Amino acid sequence: MKIKSAWTRQIEIGQQPSSSALRDHLDAVHDNNAGFTETFAWNCRDANGKNSYELLADIIDQKNHSHVLDLGCGSGVLLDLCNKRFGAELMLLGIDMNGSELQLARERLAHTDTKFHQGTAQNLDCFVDSSFDVIFCHWALTLMDPVVEVLSTTKRLLKERGIFAAIIDGDPKTAPGYLEVHDIIYKHVQCKYPDYGVFDLGDPRVRTAEELQKLTAETFIGFDINITPITLSFNAAPSILAREAAGFFYASFVLSPNDFSHMLIDLEKYFIAKQQDGISCFKMPVNRLVVRGRGE
């Protein structure tokens, strides 16, 4: 379904979209496609065979961590993984602004004590200071604007020796072929919205390691900050890869079903040209941000 929102209306007239227009757009996308992140993200693996949910869950140290928050938890995949690994040892909380995503997460974790809260990451006044050992944010920080408020809220909620860890978009140039797939999708989207890409979702500073480091350091004074670039790969038949890759880019959701089909044909052609023995590969660049309190 073609998504139209306050955000698309603003970029149509060449206007920098507002934060409320961004939330309106994200809500429309997620209401119509709840759970769309998980299939793709679950199947994208690093050189050791780990997906990005596992790369975050690995951070939990059972001896020292008991309270874990997932900010922008979506359909609850990361919380589910934490629950499977550590069970009742952890107090898990998922926060998301979108009701349709939370509905999926609640169903997925109905058999557990996991708690959920619907709200924006910028406004979590109902939670007390220093109450979490670990705060995760998987593929959601890139979408959050204003992001400085998210970082300061996260710092407030984190214990002195707590850890904030996020998976965020990485440098497109580091993953071979990524820019080609990106450009196929954006070429189709820009036929309808020439300024899609000039304006994009979220705060652009989060998308580069240098700016993210600076931004994080301004809020997390006295914390150790590490950003690790990682390339994730998804191997599949060209038709599957075309559909999954297209479905992971928010830009695809503004296309009509007809335009979406044309884009899929171009993507499939691209992956067919790259295939070996019927399997093609899509490489995705990410950064893993880990902010660790020294407890000073």
Ligand SMILES: C[S@@+](CC[C@H](N)C(=O)[O-])C[C@H]1O[C@@H](n2cnc3c(N)ncnc32)[C@H](O)[C@@H]1O
């Ligand atoms: C790409 S999805 C990722 C979902 C989940 N973390 C995963 O990776 O499976 C981004 C999620 O962030 C949520 N989100 C975006 N901006 C938010 C904000 N300002 N406050 C709370 N949730 C937000 C969206 O509703 C959506 O569920």
